[in-house]
Amino acid sequence: MILAWIILVPFIGGVLAWVLGSRNASLGRWTALLVLLADAFLVADLWTGSSGAEELSRGVWISEVIVPWVPRLGIGLHLAVDGLSLLLIALTVFLGLIAVLCSWREVRERVGFFHFNLLWVLAGILGVFLALDLFLFYLFWELMLIPMYLLIAIWGHAERVRAARKFFLFTQAGGLLMLLSILALYVAQGARSGLYSFDYLLLLGADLPPASSRWIMLGFVIAFAVKIPAVPLHTWLPDAHTEAPTAGSVLLAGLLLKTGAYGLLRFVLPLFPEAAAALAPAAMTVAVAGIIYGAVLAFGQRDLKRLVAYTSVSHMGFVLLGIFSGTAMALSGAVMQMLAHGVSTGALFLIVGMVQERIHSRELGRMGGFWSSAPRLSAAGLVLCLASLGIPGSGNFVAEFLVLLGTWSVSMPLTAVAAAGLVLSAVYSLGIVQQVFHGPAVSAEGPADLSLRESGMLAVMIALILWLGIFPGPVLRTAGPVVQAVLCCASPGHIPPAAGVAP
Amino acid sequence: MTRSDLMVLLPYIILAASSVAVMLVIAVHRSYRLTVLLTLAGITTALAAFSFLSPLLPRQVTALVVVDRYAVLFSALVLLASFAVAVLSDSYLSLRTGRHEEFYVLLLIATLGAAILAASTHFASLFLGIETLTVSLYAMIAYLRDSDRGLEAGMKYLLLAAVSSAFLLFGMALVYAATGSMEFSRIAARAGGAPALTLQAGLGLIIAGLGFKLAVVPFHLWTPDVYEGAPAPVTAFIATVSKSAVVAVLLRFFGTIGISQEGPLFLVVTGIAVASMLLGNVLALLQDNIKRLLAYSSIAHFGYLLVMLAAGGPMAVVAAAFYLVAYVITTLGAFGVVTVLSGPDGDAAAIEDCQGLAWRRPWLAAVFAAMLLSLAGLPLTAGFVGKFTLVLAAIGSALWVPVAALVLGSVIGLFYYLRLIALLFAGPGRAIPLPPSLSFLSGGVLAVLLVLLLLLGVYPAPLLDLIVHAVR
Numbered sequence: 001m002i003l004a005w006i007i008l009v010p011f012i013g014g015v016l017a018w019v020l021g022s023r024n025a026s027l028g029r030w031t032a033l034l035v036l037l038a039d040a041f042l043v044a045d046l047w048t049g050s051s052g053a054e055e056l057s058r059g060v061w062i063s064e065v066i067v068p069w070v071p072r073l074g075i076g077l078h079l080a081v082d083g084l085s086l087l088l089i090a091l092t093v094f095l096g097l098i099a100v101l102c103s104w105r106e107v108r109e110r111v112g113f114f115h116f117n118l119l120w121v122l123a124g125i126l127g128v129f130l131a132l133d134l135f136l137f138y139l140f141w142e143l144m145l146i147p148m149y150l151l152i153a154i155w156g157h158a159e160r161v162r163a164a165r166k167f168f169l170f171t172q173a174g175g176l177l178m179l180l181s182i183l184a185l186y187v188a189q190g191a192r193s194g195l196y197s198f199d200y201l202l203l204l205g206a207d208l209p210p211a212s213s214r215w216i217m218l219g220f221v222i223a224f225a226v227k228i229p230a231v232p233l234h235t236w237l238p239d240a241h242t243e244a245p246t247a248g249s250v251l252l253a254g255l256l257l258k259t260g261a262y263g264l265l266r267f268v269l270p271l272f273p274e275a276a277a278a279l280a281p282a283a284m285t286v287a288v289a290g291i292i293y294g295a296v297l298a299f300g301q302r303d304l305k306r307l308v309a310y311t312s313v314s315h316m317g318f319v320l321l322g323i324f325s326g327t328a329m330a331l332s333g334a335v336m337q338m339l340a341h342g343v344s345t346g347a348l349f350l351i352v353g354m355v356q357e358r359i360h361s362r363e364l365g366r367m368g369g370f371w372s373s374a375p376r377l378s379a380a381g382l383v384l385c386l387a388s389l390g391i392p393g394s395g396n397f398v399a400e401f402l403v404l405l406g407t408w409s410v411s412m413p414l415t416a417v418a419a420a421g422l423v424l425s426a427v428y429s430l431g432i433v434q435q436v437f438h439g440p441a442v443s444a445e446g447p448a449d450l451s452l453r454e455s456g457m458l459a460v461m462i463a464l465i466l467w468l469g470i471f472p473g474p475v476l477r478t479a480g481p482v483v484q485a486v487l488c489c490a491s492p493g494h495i496p497p498a499a500g501v502a503p
Numbered sequence: 504m505t506r507s508d509l510m511v512l513l514p515y516i517i518l519a520a521s522s523v524a525v526m527l528v529i530a531v532h533r534s535y536r537l538t539v540l541l542t543l544a545g546i547t548t549a550l551a552a553f554s555f556l557s558p559l560l561p562r563q564v565t566a567l568v569v570v571d572r573y574a575v576l577f578s579a580l581v582l583l584a585s586f587a588v589a590v591l592s593d594s595y596l597s598l599r600t601g602r603h604e605e606f607y608v609l610l611l612i613a614t615l616g617a618a619i620l621a622a623s624t625h626f627a628s629l630f631l632g633i634e635t636l637t638v639s640l641y642a643m644i645a646y647l648r649d650s651d652r653g654l655e656a657g658m659k660y661l662l663l664a665a666v667s668s669a670f671l672l673f674g675m676a677l678v679y680a681a682t683g684s685m686e687f688s689r690i691a692a693r694a695g696g697a698p699a700l701t702l703q704a705g706l707g708l709i710i711a712g713l714g715f716k717l718a719v720v721p722f723h724l725w726t727p728d729v730y731e732g733a734p735a736p737v738t739a740f741i742a743t744v745s746k747s748a749v750v751a752v753l754l755r756f757f758g759t760i761g762i763s764q765e766g767p768l769f770l771v772v773t774g775i776a777v778a779s780m781l782l783g784n785v786l787a788l789l790q791d792n793i794k795r796l797l798a799y800s801s802i803a804h805f806g807y808l809l810v811m812l813a814a815g816g817p818m819a820v821v822a823a824a825f826y827l828v829a830y831v832i833t834t835l836g837a838f839g840v841v842t843v844l845s846g847p848d849g850d851a852a853a854i855e856d857c858q859g860l861a862w863r864r865p866w867l868a869a870v871f872a873a874m875l876l877s878l879a880g881l882p883l884t885a886g887f888v889g890k891f892t893l894v895l896a897a898i899g900s901a902l903w904v905p906v907a908a909l910v911l912g913s914v915i916g917l918f919y920y921l922r923l924i925a926l927l928f929a930g931p932g933r934a935i936p937l938p939p940s941l942s943f944l945s946g947g948v949l950a951v952l953l954v955l956l957l958l959l960g961v962y963p964a965p966l967l968d969l970i971v972h973a974v975r
Contacts, residue, residue: 069962069964070964070967071964072964072967072971073892073895073967110862135891139882140882142881142882142887143882145881146876150928153925153928154928161925164925165918165921165922165925168921169914169917169918172914172917173910173914177910179891179894179910180894180898180906180910183894183895184898187895187898187899
């Protein structure tokens with residue numbers, strides 16, 4: 001039942017934050033914070049309570065709930081957590097806390113409703129990471145969109161409504177294609193086995209003819225590729241990230257993009273092993289194109305927030321590359337990159353938000369020489385930019401290194417091009433450092449330095465990035481069984497019915 | 504006619520009797536409050552009578568009507584919707600000068616016609632039901648005689664409904680000529696040996712005639728004007744009561760006859776459905792008037808529903824019925840909000856009227872936003888589950904082209920639903936004067952609709968079981 005509570009707590013807390021927050025703004029903020037702390041406690045309990053390691057290493061579900069819901073259609077409330085889900089829900093709750101804290105002063109209007117939307121997005125994302133019933137998964141997948149849309153459309157910057165609509169339409173169109181695929185899978189599997197069900201574990205055994213399996217997979221892949229985002233389906237991302245309030249950008253970059261990668265790992269590879277293997281070369285090419293394209297475009301931006309947004313396209317390319325390269329090392333790297341990118345890009349968006357709050361601009365041209373007036377802000381910015389370019393010692397380094405190493409054996413040319421992307425990321429990252437923090441000061445009176453709340457947030461995030469970089473062991477061990485399970489299903493010609501995944 | 508026959512007809516008799524009673528009471532003692540109460544009591548009693556019927560079901564009463572679970576389900580839906588419309592009309596009409604008692608007589612008669620349609624198994628009862636419904640609607644649409652728009656809308660509806668009745672009658676005549684019967688079951692039995700061309704032409708004309716009532720492309724031209732011109736509660740009535748009754752009889756008729764996937768009729772239905780989904784959604788994009796926007800969106804929604812007619816089979820009927828229930832709840836809620844927002848001088852019309860509603864009337868805005876989300880088919884609402892079952896049934900029948908149109912239409916639809924939702928939460932705009940507060944009853948109806956919407960979105964199993972039971 002703890003899994004149901006992890007999702008329900010933000011749902012209920014969201015309503016509570018709305019009601020209380022409409023009376024008194026700071027009451028709303030504290031409610032949201034306490035709700036997320038409670039959720040963090042539940043996740044921590046799940047993690048410590050279960051990591052008697054022998055369960056994890058066998059790759060079984062750490063915790064599972066099944067309650068019939070609409071039995072006539074074979075829909076159940078099936079939630080379960082394994083290593084991958086566990087890492088991602090921990091990331092979700094952590095970034096949720098950061099999002100609440102970073103809005104503490106930025107959001108002053110309709111505070112209650114803001115935190116309602118924030119908590120409901122988080123609840124939807126938690127649901128996506130935990131659902132093992134495809135109807136339930138689709139429900140949560142759609143559910144997180146509306147509050148996210150409102151977060152951008154109400155509390156965003158100048159072009160917010162247009163950006164929010166673009167975001168919504170792209171993801172919703174992808175979502176509807178996925179709905180078709182889910183239903184087609186349900187019908188096809190039901191017709192073959194006589195047992196109509198949306199349950200993931202049942203559908204895992206589906207042995208579909210290659211042609212229909214290819215088409216059905218395509219719907220999933222497009223939906224997830226929009227979210228990741230893979231070039232050329234990425235065009236919603238720069239707009240949405242740029243116009244969203246800081247908390248919205250943190251959630252988008254840190255979590256929403258990860259739902260796409262999670263979907264590929266959880267559904268596409270295990271459900272359609274052969275079709276996915278056939279798709280892999282194309283997907284890897286797209287991934288590498290994204291790495292280069294994102295980096296080149298990031299370099300060309302004059303808007304700091306847009307620049308950071310494009311770096312996401314580049315970094316998420318590594319995730320896509322790792323997922324489809326089909327080696328254990330690259331897959332572990334992809335999982336690592338999901339976490340490291342979530343934290344490091346989230347932190348970079350915080351920096352951008354702090355700069356914008358101080359100088360009321362995101363234009364690179366109006367920044368410069370911040371180090372003299374705001375040394376703490378600048379130091380944090382330097383560390384995060386270095387993490388973003390993948391300097392050894394950061395989680396990003398471990399992740400990208402593993403992905404490249406794992407891909408090398410599969411395709412040398414693609415690895416070489418992807419590695420060139422790393423060089424480009426050094427160019428734009430150092431460019432930020434040079435332009436914003438060093439150089440001549442643009443105005444005589446530079447921005448104020450970090451407050452205690454701001455330094456606290458950044459310090460924790462930087463510590464986390466370093467921890468991921470220096471002690472990647474625990475994360476890799478937690479994700480290990482899942483990677484093995486995905487691989488054993490994904491290798492062509494060998495399709496055990498849910499072996500190693502199901503208890 | 505035996506006693507049991509009369510027993511199963513009791514709800515319909517109560518409905519007819521209450522319309523007569525209301526009329527007589529008005530003649531003796533003109534009291535608005537009393538009229539409304541009598542109307543609501545009449546509908547409630549008829550609904551209550553349905554609940555005593557179950558041991559007697561199903562029962563064929565003469566060749567004209569059958570009272571089975573299917574009929575009870577749709578009649579009850581019609582009555583419940585009509586109850587909500589009566590409550591909304593009360594809050595709408597009591598703000599306006601003039602005598603409004605007769606409106607409720609018309610409402611009861613129209614409801615009776617709609618309820619009969621749900622039970623009809625014969626062309627005669629089909630036509631009688633439709634005309635009873637439509638003739639009352641002419642007067643209801645033009646009920647506020649001071650409004651030019653209302654009169655124009657009434658006139659338009661009158662002309663086009665007359666044309667559609669002609670189509671319908673001619674279609675029935677052709678089917679009768681081909682099969683020699685007007686009973687659905689006998690038509691189905693003799694369809695095999697009938698001259699194909701006459702039969703198909705007749706069925707096509709029947710689809711056209713009923714298509715007018717459902718306002719599907721290309722029979723939709725009256726819809727936006729009538730939706731806009733009619734008083735808001737009457738628009739709600741047309742959109743819910745009248746259309747669900749027609750869907751009920753359409754599904755029953757073509758469920759009995761069967762539409763084969765190879766025949767020309769299948770192509771006609773699919774074509775109408777695809778055109779309605781795409782055109783309805785595209786034209787809704789261009790609207791700046793809430794009622795016209797909802798009119799075009801309703802065209803699209805009935806396009807979705809017609810896919811189920813093409814799909815055929817019990818699963819499709821279940822999906823269609825569920826979708827219809829969700830649609831009725833949603834549309835009543837949306838028009839309920841429009842009704843409540845309408846001041847004494849005219850209906851809330853321009854979409855700017857609801858700008859920033861969330862900060863002025865949060866509950867009203869919450870209801871409206873929930874209804875719009877349901878129309879868009881987003882989760883936790885009844886519309887989500889409805890669309891889900893609909894697509895499931897369509898994929899089950901491998902109707903890939905209509906499904907593709909449905910997805911495309913839904914994405915286009917998101918544009919204008921989102922636009923309205925964004926407007927609800929936008930900064931304060933032109934503040935239209937709002938009625939001082941909701942009446943207890945209409946507030947209650949809106950609250951119940953919201954709860955039902957969310958309940959069906961989160962826990963659809965009971966209603967699904969009910970419908971499966973009714974369709975079997």
